[in-house]
Amino acid sequence: MGTILGTILAFAIVFGILVFIHEFGHFFVAKLVGIRVEVFSFGYGKRLLGIKKGATDYRVSAFPLGGYVKFLGEGVFEPGRELAADDFMAQKRWERFLVMVMGSAMNILLAVFLFSVINMAGVTVPEYQDQKPVIGWIEPGSPAEKSLLQIDDEILRINGREVRTWSEVELAVESKPERLITLDIKREEKIFPIQLMTETEKMMKYEMGYAGFRAKILTQVAMVKPDSPAEKGGLKAGDIILAINGQPIYFYKFVETIGKNPDKELEFSVEREGKPLTLRITPRKEGKVGKIGISPVAKSVVKKFGFFRAIDQSVKENIKMAFLIINYLKELFKGEASTRQMGGPLEIASLSFVFFQMGFMAMMSWIAILSLQLGVINLFPIPVFDGGQIFVLLLEGIFRRDFTPKVRQIWMQIGFVIFIFLLGFLILNDIVKRMPNGWRSLVPF
Secondary structure, eight states: OHHHHHHHHHHHHHHHHHHHHHHHHHHHHHHHHTOOEEEEEEEEEEEEEEEEETTEEEEEEEEEEEEEEEETTTTOOOTTOOOOTTOGGGSOHHHHHHHHHHHHHHHHHHHHHHHHHHHHHOEEEEGGGGSOOBEEEEOTTSHHHHTTOOTTOEEEEETTEEOOSHHHHHHHHHTOTTOEEEEEEEETTEEEEEEEEOEEOTTOSSOOEEOSEEEOOOEEEEEEOTTSHHHHHTOOTTOEEEEETTEEOOHHHHHHHHHHOTTOOEEEEEEETTEEEEEEEOOEEETTEEEOSEEEEEOEEEEOOOHHHHHHHHHHHHHHHHHHHHHHHHHHHTTOSOGGGOOOHHHHHHHHHHHHHHOHHHHHHHHHHHHHHHHHHTTSOOTTSHHHHHHHHHHHHHHTSOOOHHHHHHHHHHHHHHHHHHHHHHHHHHHHHTSTTGGGGGSOO
16 A cells, blocks of 8 residues: 555656646746636646636646646637637747747756756766776677677677667667667777677566677675675675686676685685775585675766756756657657557656655656656657647748648647547556566457
8 A cells, every 4th residue: 555655646746747847838938928828737637626816727637647738719719710919829920839849848958957966966877887888798698699799899889870888788779679780899900790689688577678798897895794705705895896816807707706616715806995905705605506795786986067067967968868769769660669668657657656765866867857758759740749739830830821720620639539549558558568478468368
């Protein structure tokens, strides 16, 4: 029960902020240019409660998946009707354009603001993510091994798109489960293509692409168990493990090496507070494998920026994520990406609770990501979205005349059908991802 209430609370906080910011953008500019705002609603459908102040009814409605601002004359398709001075259709075309675009603009600005705050406060990230994509480990039997990739290969491009860091490589691969991809590889100054058929990442409800190669990830000690071989050997939390028995060691190889050497003394080359250190530790045999009693994590760094640098970094991050959203939707349309990577209202609610539990900064990051997605997607020229109305305004500007009420009515009806279809699909997609066998659970054979 606590989880359900927590999920509802987290969803209400996240969605409430996103909807309010978006609709306030429309509301503010509408008031600025002299349009009468009749309704400011959180949710759709029947009015549950609210307050009327001036000409505006501020309300909470029955169906809480979104919200809207209704202007005088908006959605009225009577031909030849007289327009009041504060009617939406009585305003200049550029004023209506500003009103419609400001909702998405506010969501994008919110994302930039939140990421700027996070950048100033400081964020801990795995060090390898910003490093050059040079392979440090290949899982036996993986697509990477089958494609004859090797340690120290540098990945230059994936499907013709340049990749400069490991975070770019991970995003490119994870978005393509069970797809044939082409990697341009640099090996000993030679550059050549390698084709690789990705698999689907195991133990995940999302269909994430998996290739089986990893970066040169240094291992950091997060915790040392009392009376463990690690504690007896002198390892401490925060130590960075550089080599074992004189051989450079990276995260996945480290775990494998410890497991394969029970009751054998190993020489650890360690970095502690920037200084080198040599320790001798003998893994204890537990079952059939060796363990030393630590919690290993990828070496992390703290990124912290000053005021102007934080804003600059936030703008760059948001531009990068916006293009990732656009590229994913393009690949989805072409059938090169999986719909299981999409999340609907149930998934947003579930993840909102996860981030809520992780703390304030994590919650801010989640709101920023969703706000950017809402801002970008809402600009797409789908009739019921703001982008659909912006598209109509642009066409009217090109033809230098307003469309007839009948054309506008048909356009909005098409948009409503599309909206209901998309919402139904996203909810069904969320439900299916929670089933043990996905879509197979719906098939009676």
